[in-house]
Amino acid sequence: MNLKALVAVTGKPGLFKLIGQNKGGFVLESLDDQKIKSVVNPATTKLATLEDITVFGSEDELKLTDILERMKTHGEVPHAKSDGKTLRQFFREVAPAHDEERVYASDIKKIINWYHIIKELPLFNEKAQPVDDDAAADGI
Structure with missing residues (x-):
């Protein structure tokens, strides 16, 4: 099982796939609806990979x-x-x-x-x- 790129985000339901990073933070794609992309700032939002x-x-x-x-x-x-x-x-x-x-x-x-x-x-x-x-x- 290779779940390195999958993360849970504090305060958001579901799971997300880490697809990149930009100057605003990490770019995530929702696994529930793979069309929704969002950027989260690691300074204000806690991310945890499923492997951790x-x-x-x-x-x-x-x-x-x-x-x-x-x-x-x-x-x-x-x-x-x-x-x-x-x-x-x-x-x-x-x-x-x-x-x-x-x-x-x-x-x-x-x-x-x-x-x-x-x-x-x-x-x-x-x-x-x-x-x-x-x-x-x-x-x-």
């Missing part, structure tokens, strides 16, 4: 990409508007080590909504590019 997002775990934090991967292989994923019990039970199956006191129903709904947005994208089925430590050290 974690979920509270009972011991360690859980990577969102791992949870999405388990959702992909799970089979049927409920709709984000399903009742809270259904969503919580589903999340127990795909993220059994999550901290149920700190992961709220709204968090689960958001993750399930994101899954439904990205499941049809080609990026979702691509393998993430491995990071070459030597190349990273050389600045390549």
